[in-house]
Amino acid sequence: MPRLFYPKLAVSSIKRHSQVYGPYLAACTLMVTMFYLIMFLAAHSGLHSMQGSESLRQLLGFGAVVVGLFAVIFLFYTNSFLIRRRKRELGLYNILGMEKRHIARILSFETLFAAVFSMAAGLAAGVLLSKLILLVLLNLVAFPIPFGFEVPRLAVLTTLQLFSALFMVILASSLYQVRLAQPIDLLKAEAAGEWEPKARWLLALLGVFSLGAGYFLALAIEHPLDALVFFFVAVVLVMIGTYLLFTTGSIALLKLLRKNKRLYYRPRPFIAISGMLYRMKKNGVGLANICILSTMLLVTLSTTVSLFVGIEDVLRTRYPREIVIELDSYAAEAVEGIRRTTAGVLSRHGLAEQNLVEYRFLTFPVFKNGSKLLVEREAEAGLTGAYYNLYITPLEDYNRLVPEPVALGEDEVLLYSNRGSYEYDTVEILDRQFAVKEKLDSLPGSGLSRTQTFGSYYLVVPDMAVVESLRQHPAWSRGGPARTLYLTGFDLDTSSEQAVALFSELRAALPKEIGWVWAESRDEARAEFYVLYGGLFFLGIFLGTLFLLGTVLIIYYKQVTEGYEDRRRYVIMQQVGMSKQEVKRAIQGQVLSVFFLPLAAAGVHVVFSFRMITRLLILFNLTNTSLFVACTAATFAAFGLFYALVYRLTTRVYYRLAAA
Amino acid sequence: MYLLEVKNLRKVYTTRFGGAQVEALRSVSFTMEKGEFAAIMGESGAGKTTLLNILAALDRPTSGEVILNGRKLTDLKERELAAFRRSNLGFVFQDFNLLPTLSLKDNILLPLVLSGESYGEMERRLQPLAKRLGISGLLAKFPYEVSGGEQQRAAIARALITYPQLVLADEPTGALDSKASDSLLRLFTEINASGQTILMVTHSVKAASHAQRVLFIKDGEIFHQLYRGNLSVPEMYERIADTLTLLTTGGERHA
Numbered sequence: 001m002p003r004l005f006y007p008k009l010a011v012s013s014i015k016r017h018s019q020v021y022g023p024y025l026a027a028c029t030l031m032v033t034m035f036y037l038i039m040f041l042a043a044h045s046g047l048h049s050m051q052g053s054e055s056l057r058q059l060l061g062f063g064a065v066v067v068g069l070f071a072v073i074f075l076f077y078t079n080s081f082l083i084r085r086r087k088r089e090l091g092l093y094n095i096l097g098m099e100k101r102h103i104a105r106i107l108s109f110e111t112l113f114a115a116v117f118s119m120a121a122g123l124a125a126g127v128l129l130s131k132l133i134l135l136v137l138l139n140l141v142a143f144p145i146p147f148g149f150e151v152p153r154l155a156v157l158t159t160l161q162l163f164s165a166l167f168m169v170i171l172a173s174s175l176y177q178v179r180l181a182q183p184i185d186l187l188k189a190e191a192a193g194e195w196e197p198k199a200r201w202l203l204a205l206l207g208v209f210s211l212g213a214g215y216f217l218a219l220a221i222e223h224p225l226d227a228l229v230f231f232f233v234a235v236v237l238v239m240i241g242t243y244l245l246f247t248t249g250s251i252a253l254l255k256l257l258r259k260n261k262r263l264y265y266r267p268r269p270f271i272a273i274s275g276m277l278y279r280m281k282k283n284g285v286g287l288a289n290i291c292i293l294s295t296m297l298l299v300t301l302s303t304t305v306s307l308f309v310g311i312e313d314v315l316r317t318r319y320p321r322e323i324v325i326e327l328d329s330y331a332a333e334a335v336e337g338i339r340r341t342t343a344g345v346l347s348r349h350g351l352a353e354q355n356l357v358e359y360r361f362l363t364f365p366v367f368k369n370g371s372k373l374l375v376e377r378e379a380e381a382g383l384t385g386a387y388y389n390l391y392i393t394p395l396e397d398y399n400r401l402v403p404e405p406v407a408l409g410e411d412e413v414l415l416y417s418n419r420g421s422y423e424y425d426t427v428e429i430l431d432r433q434f435a436v437k438e439k440l441d442s443l444p445g446s447g448l449s450r451t452q453t454f455g456s457y458y459l460v461v462p463d464m465a466v467v468e469s470l471r472q473h474p475a476w477s478r479g480g481p482a483r484t485l486y487l488t489g490f491d492l493d494t495s496s497e498q499a500v501a502l503f504s505e506l507r508a509a510l511p512k513e514i515g516w517v518w519a520e521s522r523d524e525a526r527a528e529f530y531v532l533y534g535g536l537f538f539l540g541i542f543l544g545t546l547f548l549l550g551t552v553l554i555i556y557y558k559q560v561t562e563g564y565e566d567r568r569r570y571v572i573m574q575q576v577g578m579s580k581q582e583v584k585r586a587i588q589g590q591v592l593s594v595f596f597l598p599l600a601a602a603g604v605h606v607v608f609s610f611r612m613i614t615r616l617l618i619l620f621n622l623t624n625t626s627l628f629v630a631c632t633a634a635t636f637a638a639f640g641l642f643y644a645l646v647y648r649l650t651t652r653v654y655y656r657l658a659a660a
Numbered sequence: 661m662y663l664l665e666v667k668n669l670r671k672v673y674t675t676r677f678g679g680a681q682v683e684a685l686r687s688v689s690f691t692m693e694k695g696e697f698a699a700i701m702g703e704s705g706a707g708k709t710t711l712l713n714i715l716a717a718l719d720r721p722t723s724g725e726v727i728l729n730g731r732k733l734t735d736l737k738e739r740e741l742a743a744f745r746r747s748n749l750g751f752v753f754q755d756f757n758l759l760p761t762l763s764l765k766d767n768i769l770l771p772l773v774l775s776g777e778s779y780g781e782m783e784r785r786l787q788p789l790a791k792r793l794g795i796s797g798l799l800a801k802f803p804y805e806v807s808g809g810e811q812q813r814a815a816i817a818r819a820l821i822t823y824p825q826l827v828l829a830d831e832p833t834g835a836l837d838s839k840a841s842d843s844l845l846r847l848f849t850e851i852n853a854s855g856q857t858i859l860m861v862t863h864s865v866k867a868a869s870h871a872q873r874v875l876f877i878k879d880g881e882i883f884h885q886l887y888r889g890n891l892s893v894p895e896m897y898e899r900i901a902d903t904l905t906l907l908t909t910g911g912e913r914h915a
Contacts, residue, residue: 261779270766270773278761572757575718576818577746577771579739 006102010109013089019653020085020560024078025118027553031071032122032163033129034546038064039155040130041137046146055528056141056535063539067546068162074550077289079170081557083177085564090178104175111174115167119160126159127151140308141534142527204252207244214238218612222386222420224453227615234612238605242291246601247284251277271586272593275569279562279594286558290551291598294643295605297547298635302606303613304540306631307533310622315529318621319522320446321357321489323503325510326518330360330486334514338488345506349498353490357401357445362392362467364482366457371424373457375475375482389456390429391447391485394464401444406460408437414460416440418452427459430473434461448487450520452618499523533620548639552646555595559650563657570658587658595647599640606632661730663857664692664715664826669724671710671880684710685721686880692826692859697852699860699871701900703908707880708861712830715859716749717741729825746771750819754831756811758803764814765799771822785821793817793847809840816847820856827851829860833867845870865904869897876907883907 014021042060047053090103131149138145214237221227254277258264264273280287307314327338346352366373368386398414399405406414413434415422427434440458447458461467476482492499503521510517570583578586610632614625622628671685685707692698702708713719715726717733726733728748736744751757758767765786766773772782790796793813803811812832819827832848833841841864849870852858860871868874870893876884884903888896 265769265773265779265782267774267776270770274759274761274766569759569761572759573770574742575716575751575753575757577742577749577774577822579742581739582742582774 006105007109007113009106010113013086013106014110014113017082017086020082020557021114023553023556024082025114027078027549028075028114028118028163029122029125030549031067031075032118032159033126034542035064035067035071035162036123036126036155036159037130037133038067038542039158040126040152041134043152043154044134045150045152046134046148047143053143053531056531059532059535059539063542066543070546070550071162072166074553075166075170076173078553078557079174081561083174085561087178100179103178107174107178108171111167111171115164119163122163123156123159137535137538140530140538142530199252199255200248201252203244203248207241207249209241210237211241211245214241215608218608221612221615223455224615224618227612228619231612231616234609238608239292242601242605243285243288246280246288246291246598250280250284254280267582268586268589271573272589275586275590276594279590282565283558283562283594286554287594287598290554291601291605293547293551293554294598294602294639295609297544297551298602298606298632298639299609299613300540300547301544301639302628302632302635303617304533304537305635306617306624306628307620307622308537309631310624310627311529311533313624313627314533314621315522315526317446317452317623318450318529319520319525320448320450321355322491322499322522323506324448324450324487324489324520327486327514328483328516329514330484331514335360335486337511337514338486338517341509341511342488342506345502345509348505349494349502351492351494351502354493355445356488356490357448358488359391359393359397359448359486360464360467361485361487362471362482363485364390364480366390366429371426372428375430376480386455389454390459391456392459392461392467392470394467395460395462396464398444398460406438408460408462410462411435412437412462414438414440416443416447416458416460417455418446418449418458419455422457429459430470430475432470434459445489448489452621452623496523496526548642551643555646556650556653559591559654560657563654566658584655587655591651591654595651596643599643603636606636662691662727663694663696663729664859665725665727666690666715667725667727669711669714669726670722671707671714671719672722683880685714688724688877688880688882690875690882690885692857694857695852695855696873697848697858697860697871698873698875699862699868700875700877701863701865701868701904702877702883703863706877708863708877709830711877712828712861716751716828717745743775746775747822748825750822750824750827752812752815752819752827752829752832754834756803756808756815756835758811758815758818760803763800763802764795764806764810767803767814768799768817768821770818775822786817789817789821807840808836809844812836812840812844813847816844816851820851825857827856827858829858829862831862831864831867832860833862833864841866865897865900868900869893874900874903876903878907 038060041047042057042064047057090107093103093106094100130151135145214234217230217234217237221230254273257269257273258277263269325338325342327334342353364375366375366388368374368388373388373390395406395408395414408414411432411434413427413436415427415436416439422436422439425436427436440460443458447456449456461470471482471484492502494502500521500523503519503524507519510519566587570587573583573586574580610628614628617623617628667689669685669688670683673682673684674680688707688711700708700711710719714721715733717726717736720734731744733744758764759770762770768786768790769782772785786799787796790799793816795810795813795817798806798810798814803814806814812835816832819829829848833844836844845867848858848860852872858871860867862868872888874886874896875882876886884907886896886899886903891899
């Protein structure tokens with residue numbers, strides 16, 4: 001036997017199966033490239049030196065893990081397609097007298113060639129594209145561009161290690177499948193599984209229940225922190241629901257439709273329902289995969305895009321004024337100290353405060369129980385009700401900030417809630433009953449609140465005496481969470497650089513002996529936000545691309561496999577009296593509904609996830625819901641267009657195979 | 661008037677990459693009367709399948725014509741062909757060609773569904789037919805759940821349910837064991853006895869020996885034909901076998 005017999009056989013079989021092998025090689029190469037690129041960024045020396053790069057590198061490291069995991073799952077999945085298509089050929093070799101170890105040798109050579117090709121091509125492409133991807137990333141996070149070109153050893157080595165191991169595992173699983181099988185099974189493998197699927201009502205019901213529970217969680221969660229905790233629970237529930245419904249639910253539904261004889265025994269439903277039943281059994285999992293990948297892609301892209309686009313909104317929410325100073329006391333002399341220092345620094349720069357806001361607050365956490373706001377001790381008896389931060393400020397502070405002063409009678413208050421509305425006309429705090437004179441729609445400077453994570457109630461009380469009486473309430477005799485605060489914030493009419501310079505001067509000059517002082521500046525923080533949100537945006541696009549490629553390839557394989565399998569069905573239909581046009585229309589209807597089902601389901605998932613994700617975005621200080629709506633809609637539209645394009649291209653392949 | 665007239669059929673295939681032409685049918689002419697049961701015999705490559713495909717309007721001849729019940733098949737437009745096939749022809753294939761996605765019942769009803777019959781009418785036709793073919797108890801089953809003989813019975817039911825002018829059968833016993841073949845051929849004889857015209861293509865002497873008339877095709881031409889007359893099946897078998905020997909060893913034309 002010639003020495004190169006097996007390698008030649010391997011090469012020729014790769015060539016012969018180019019229709020399925022080509023996309024597989026392309027997928028492997030792309031995975032290698034993507035993984036190298038993200039490793040390259042994570043390991044790039046230029047990123048180490050830059051300020052604020054720590055969070056960025058963490059993000060990229062996380063991205064590398066996701067890409068690696070995805071590559072493993074995805075290449076396994078596509079390889080299983082490949083092996084299924086090839087079983088017939090391998091069975092033939094077996095019957096023609098080749099032993100299993102010879103087949104193993106062919107498969108090993110094939111895998112070797114695929115591995116060498118995809119790693120070489122993937123790394124080459126990765127190295128070529130690395131500078132470009134670096135420029136994109138640095139541009140997004142607003143970092144200066146470094147000179148030079150580099151190929152980090154760590155990135156290359158990790159890529160080679162991961163994919164070598166992966167290809168070995170893939171080979172092992174192919175060999176295992178071939179070893180287990182009898183030649184006759186190998187020959188019949190393609191035709192296997194033609195039995196009618198059973199309707200498993202229990203699983204279908206479980207799917208409905210799981211999906212419903214996931215949706216319910218997504219809709220019912222009010223609090224952003226709960227959203228963070230339950231997000232993954234909801235995701236898992238929805239994923240389980242999606243898998244169950246695509247695999248068993250669809251079949252149960254189609255069987256139900258088939259029972260309706262008047263509906264079923266008409267030309268179009270007849271072909272469609274029977275064909276779909278058959279297809280859903282084989283492709284339920286594939287369609288569920290497409291649906292989940294699409295949903296992941298849509299959620300990842302829409303959130304990261306809105307964070308990036310909304311970065312200025314985020315900054316305005318997180319930093320209601322250019323400079324905010326917080327002091328843990330509202331004692332007159334301490335407040336005066338802050339004012340004096342600020343005025344001094346501002347006059348040295350020749351600037352004046354714009355949009356000045358000042359508040360004196362008494363603040364403590366409360367549990368809302370009807371119109372009663374219970375402090376911690378009162379609530380210990382039975383911890384009921386939602387958690388809120390309560391801020392109490394005197395009327396004089398409020399009136400100084402609004403154009404038209406308000407008057408309050410004794411035991412009257414103004415109430416502002418940063419989330420939802422307060423539903424009662426009275427409010428009871430520490431045994432004192434107040435009448436709510438007015439529920440405010442907004443508060444000047446948003447009360448200088450810098451986080452929207454928690455619900456907060458702001459109470460404007462008639463005078464400082466009321467504030468003091470609450471502060472000295474016996475409930476706090478053993479100490480407690482009540483704090484006094486002085487908050488001041490203002491904008492500056494100047495350049496970002498000067499604002500930052502002024503701020504560091506101010507921070508150094510603030511008196512320390514009067515208490516705990518904290519100061520922050522929007523412009524100083526801007527760079528960090530760009531690194532974080534720009535990095536997230538980059539990762540969103542990067543992973544989005546990855547998910548997109550995955551979706552496209554799964555769709556392609558689905559179409560190719562089905563094209564082969566459906567060919568016989570369509571021949572029979574023509575023979576029993578369907579015209580070519582009718583057959584074509586039947587194919588079209590069926591392909592169309594199967595194809596767009598995952599997209600539609602992904603759309604529904606996104607709609608239901610919407611409320612929960614807006615809550616989550618609050619944790620990132622993005623409260624601009626309309627921006628998120630716009631970003632989601634735009635992402636969905638773009639993805640839908642792309643999906644349709646993929647549909648057109650791959651359907652052509654399908655027709656060529658099915659209608660040959 | 662004849663039910664089926666085939667005049668000077670010629671079919672030439674051109675290989676895909678230019679040049680070489682293959683003459684599958686040279687000149688085939690024959691006629692069939694209503695109620696006849698005829699078999700076409702010939703070796704592999706003699707042009708049997710091409711002829712059947714043309715009769716089934718699945719393929720068009722290079723020249724010549726096919727007239728079924730006074731209508732020229734060659735004149736029908738592509739659009740009309742499918743409906744014509746559905747209402748005038750019934751098909752029985754070697755490997756049954758049942759759709760695996762449909763139960764036997766739905767497979768049988770497929771042509772009626774495609775022509776838009778009402779469900780009541782479908783049921784009305786299905787029940788007696790299934791009873792006659794002995795598959796009443798199997799209607800809810802799927803093709804993979806029943807034997808080859810039973811699948812072929814379902815395929816015959818599908819061919820008959822439209823009350824076709826002509827049933828075309830392509831090696832109907834080709835995939836069956838001898839017992840199932842026997843009972844299938846008896847079924848064909850019964851169906852024929854009730855007035856159904858059947859044209860069967862086969863290279864099985866046994867299958868052909870059940871027909872009233874056997875046409876032998878060789879090198880794209882009708883080479884010879886045999887009439888049953890009063891012969892019994894075994895006698896007919898012998899005559900066909902003799903003719904085939906003559907055909908393969910070469911001999912004069914008798915048609």
